[in-house]
Amino acid sequence: VAPVITLTTDFGMADAYTASIKGVILSLNPKAFIIDICHTIEPQNVLQAAFILSTACTYFPEGTIHLAVVDPGVGSRRKAIILKTPAAFFVAPDNGILSYIIDEQGRTPGKPARHMPAIAEPRKLPPALEAVAITNPEYWHHPVSSTFHGRDIFAPVAAHLSLGVSLHKFGERLNQVNVFNIPRPYKNAHGDLVGRVLHIDIFGNLITNIRNSDLPAKKVSLAICKQHIHGISRFYAGTKGLAAIMGSSGYLEISLRNDSAAAFLGAKVGYEVRLEG
Amino acid sequence: VAPVITLTTDFGMADAYTASIKGVILSLNPKAFIIDICHTIEPQNVLQAAFILSTACTYFPEGTIHLAVVDPGVGSRRKAIILKTPAAFFVAPDNGILSYIIDEQGRTPGKPARHMPAIAEPRKLPPALEAVAITNPEYWHHPVSSTFHGRDIFAPVAAHLSLGVSLHKFGERLNQVNVFNIPRPYKNAHGDLVGRVLHIDIFGNLITNIRNSDLPAKKVSLAICKQHIHGISRFYAGTKGLAAIMGSSGYLEISLRNDSAAAFLGAKVGYEVRLEG
């Protein structure tokens, strides 16, 4: 079976950058199946890439290799890593781009974050995960540029992984990697559940951090940007104006039929949404 | 030979939606060749998707599976269908997105439509075509969301088709499906041939419903938006200002050298074009 390698980058498709990555991979493994997840991540928006990667990767075959390169620190001393989960491999800079993946595997109760995090901080890996620092230049494309590790380090490492090179050959084991503390919903003093907008999709739907399991059994009312939404709709057809929908990725979403909820509300990533009790 | 599965959607490439569809397909059939036809259909513009799909699909290998998901009615009671033509399979909502395909196979003289259709209406299938309703959940990706059947129903059905599952296993046979009544050119009282703009491409070329076989033998003059074009050019190089060209898909096109004819004329899909007799 041809190994699948996915790509998530902010390189766009208007220059030679993304194609060069594909060329390097195919030069090493001509049987690799390269699938684009997204190349239009906002330049250097690591948190956006983290969200998109985590919602897409779930649907790929076991053993898929996910290359994720949104890398403002390229050339500096930030680490490059491979993360192995029970389902897949991730090849990426150690800058928080794998936060949702790691969070999912190592959900701990702890104190919920109340704001979108500004920086990724070291976190001990949960037991189901393994990581190595990419340090062995044997698996790189030489000469290594100082501005395009996507092509010169991450791509050849992904290709070698797809050829069966074992994890520990790429570098030393890591016990911790950098993770953004993704906000979780919490109860405020009034007993409301307070969530946040994690992501705004291309249609202007607001995807919040509230999951099905977070919802109370009774009928809910939802507040965002001083607007109120009553009840949760099952699908778009038939809704009018703003609607709350349990979205396809398992998160509560706020939508505006045939229009952008984000533009209508003036909402941004990190904005508060309140489920009123 | 690896079976080809094409994708035509309005999901864009900026989120995880399109990638999730690809992941689901590859999880079921790792040998599928997935080819993007277009993911930037205007949100919910079923008629635009119908045109683009029909002009692209002609060029694909026999047996290709075309997945087309522009699906404003997702989650409601609209049907999901598989259409089998002598050349290919189509997996899509039953909302008119296959209108040109069906029209092509079942051209009947009848009364020509004079306007762009607002809704798709049930039509009996021509004998060369077969259709089934997608109702057998055995071939779906569970749990099925109520907002993303592209990923949860259409993608796994296409993958199973590519693995050789036979048509009738997916659901019961349908005798009619919903089709837009695509306008055809007609003669007006003055003997002019009246056509319509079916599609405006990314360059602003206006693609009309007038075909080579519709053209009179003598030299034609063409009127649109109060502008007149004399004669039909063979190719772009050498034309000046507005030109009429027999386009690469077999439809008469109106172009503006190095510029957008649509913007210049203020023309939209559905606008009238007159071949003066």
Place this chain on the structure above:
Amino acid sequence: VAPVITLTTDFGMADAYTASIKGVILSLNPKAFIIDICHTIEPQNVLQAAFILSTACTYFPEGTIHLAVVDPGVGSRRKAIILKTPAAFFVAPDNGILSYIIDEQGRTPGKPARHMPAIAEPRKLPPALEAVAITNPEYWHHPVSSTFHGRDIFAPVAAHLSLGVSLHKFGERLNQVNVFNIPRPYKNAHGDLVGRVLHIDIFGNLITNIRNSDLPAKKVSLAICKQHIHGISRFYAGTKGLAAIMGSSGYLEISLRNDSAAAFLGAKVGYEVRLEG
């Protein structure tokens, strides 16, 4: 091994054009691996396509077939050609789109160009290269339209090449092809090295024609659009304001941290950059 065919065009991905090319290729060679280099070349900007193709193609496997169709002269008497280099095949109109490829293989000292070239002019091929005119209709897709040779001539020729049809079967050998005279840096009367902006990438980075080997040993100061930059940085992280960086394709680049240098400077392709001695 599946042969790789890359695509570089100005057809976009919003219509059926690019997909039709892929369909034609897969109909002839279902095992072809089709990789998009770029489909968003500015309409008819042959020089931009030439630059992007040349920086991407270096990274693809030996024997890759590169299809490049930015073709303002389609249908007129411009030739269609196949170029064979020691590393790859190129299938393209003979309009200068292969200028960087040919330049690279046949670097001659000569008089350096001082401006961006307006037209491609015939040049004798260097000995390492071979070219044929595509004239044998046996390898085309019929009927051949007069406006879309990408689909009807270039795509099937690339597919047949990938199936092993030998070069001379497609048409007669050519001794010269059309090439833009790409500007090279030169010393002005003050001893400054004068280069030009060859390309502006999607991030607004200015990519110049100055290479590492052109740089003086001592520390340089760089002038563009009346702004001065002192020294060359190794990578983006840590730079402030405008920075000069030896870019990942081996050309000196001018960048603005987290912003577009092109927009900030009002710079365009062809603008002068001076390394002060």
